[in-house]
Amino acid sequence: MIPVQGFEGQTVAVLGLGRSGLATVRALREGGAEVVAWDDGPRAAEIAEAEGIELRKLSRPEAFEGVACLVTSPGIPHLYPAPHPAIAAALEAGVPVDNDIGLFFRSFGQGDWAELDTPPKVVAVTGSNGKSTTSALIAHVLEHVGRDVQLAGNIGRGVLDIDPPADGGVVVLELSSYQTDLARSLTPDVAVFTNLSPDHLDRHAGLGGYFAAKRRLFAEGGPDRAVIGVDEPEGLFLAGQLSVAPEDDRVIRVSSARKLTGPGWLVYARKGFLSEYRKGRQVSSIDLREVKGLPGAHNHQNACAAYAVVRTIGLAPRVIEAAFHSFGGLPHRSQRIAEAGGVTFVNDSKATNVDSAKQALRAFKRIRWICGGLQKEGGLGPLLGDTGEVMKAYVIGREAADFAMQLTGVETEVCTDMATAVARAAAEAEPGETVLLAPAAASFDQYDSFERRGEDFAAQVEAVLGGQAQG
Missing domain, CATH: 3.90.190.20 (Mur ligase, C-terminal domain)
Incomplete structure (x- = not known):
């Protein structure tokens, strides 16, 4: 568990008592906060009783007296098409609204980190398609070489439910637009944008709002490295915004649709072969055609993104290639x-x-x-x-x-x-x-x-x- 920092002795309200909501309650308590909660579901009272949580109907005007923050589950609308009544009440009362991702980033890196030789890293993956496969593939490659790695967010465990990472550990987070849109703190070491296609448009009031939610991970997160899929205009635009010069290798451009050229750090897949270029010269090549767990061009894009991430962490191309071949893929994805x-x-x-x-x-x-x-x-x-x-x-x-x-x-x-x-x-x-x-x-x-x-x-x-x- 990652104890939530900054609310010791204060009251925090939690909206939604599903998997992420319950993990949030426990992590807040572990950090010394008092918790009240609400869930619209019929089993709310039963869940609250089992966890010893005080239920409070958060849509009432007086519900937020003495409350320091409202933490909401990602599936609950906070702006479009209309905010949940409890969120509207919090905003009217001037109470900050956050989610478990925001709490994770504000609390990660506490405790005994000063004693670690190599600080742990957080890799955050967002985009419309391929997030889960890319996240799982990154974790698989790191496991293959014996690194301490945990998979969390939309895949694996809840972000506040993971174990404090070991020396040199890596936490890989799959993040949806619902999660990046509201989190008040976003500070990944490496951030990935896979691609963009229309989805969840009612929740974000259109494609521009949807892209803006994804973009927050980079614009406000300020990652040390950004891995950007540039096969859509939005990704190309994002890569351009983050780069200070054509040769800026803090931004790694990836593609599965075309050969990339230029002086920067480039990873692309073409005709089944993954190629890495730096400063205009080819560094490595991997034949993806026989990697059974990654069929098709869309999975080759996922492979490019995952490859770029683990290269930033210091892994050699041949080690990555071997790990790709032992990746079995994810259920329900090709x-x-x-x-x-x-x-x-x-x-x-x-x-x-x-x-x-x-x-x-x-x-x-x-x-x-x-x-x-x-x-x-x-x-x-x-x-x-x-x-x-x-x-x-x-x-x-x-x-x-x-x-x-x-x-x-x-x-x-x-x-x-x-x-x-x-x-x-x-x-x-x-x-x-x-x-x-x-x-x-x-x-x-x-x-x-x-x-x-x-x-x-x-x-x-x-x-x-x-x-x-x-x-």
Whole structure:
């Protein structure tokens, strides 16, 4: 646990008693704060009683008398489309609002750090797609060489629930726009921006607000090194803002779409090969085509970002390459779950938006595509240019018929539920084809998370294949 500093003897309010909220309560108490809390869920009283927490309805005008700070869980709106009543009440009362990420950064580095030979580092990863894989890959490479590393944030443990790092330890944080938008303190040693595509637009009042939330990690965080994906205009702009000169190697530009040139520090993947350039000269090259845990150009971008990070930490290219080959990938992200009769079954349930589904479609050939779900803003138009390898689409979700109608030029079948889609795709697939779950939509019309959707896909594949499947 990371005890929260700066609130000893003061009262702090916590809004939301999920995983991050409960970890925040415990870390605040460990640091000497008094805690009151509120959660709109039906189990709030039960959770509070089990933890010995005083429940206080924080939307009341008098709720913030004597309160030093309100700490809110990341999923609770604080500005758009409208602030939660408790957050509005705190702002009216002049009470600062923060989240667990802000508390982590204000508290990290306390205690016995003066006795450490090598201060621990924090690597923070944000962006629209690839955050989890990039974060996990960084942690995997560091584990491979025996470094003390912890994975936290949106993946792994809650940020305040981790152990105080050892000498030379590294904490790798995956951070969403919800987390970077509100945190009052952001001070990573290395910060990563993977890419940007439209997502969570209602929460940020548009694409500009969404990018601004991501940008805070760099503009206000002031990292020693910044690893920036420059395949979108926003990343290119951010890299330009952070650099003081073309040769400024505090900014490492990465790409999976083109060869990068210039005098700076560059890492790019082209035709399956990762290349590192510094001061206009090639430093190393890695063949990514045989790295089974990182299929497709989108994963090659993740590999470039992770490679750049661990290079800043001092690892050699050949060591990184060896670690890449032992990376198994993450569940629900281009995850090969079975093969039978020459047909491969891939679970990319995490492809919850058009851009991530587009990358999945680019990664495989001859695809039986299972898609559909709760559609996001913008429609499916941007996806249609990447459906050339789709043999047929099997559409699920409560609005499957409408989803299918948008897939112009693609043979479709409205299946509605996962069991039907998997059965039909498996029955029609031929050797050399891939049955790919890449929904291009959120899961909440039928499932409570993309993980549950991916698990259902895997279960239906197992049911259809029986004993034929090979892992």
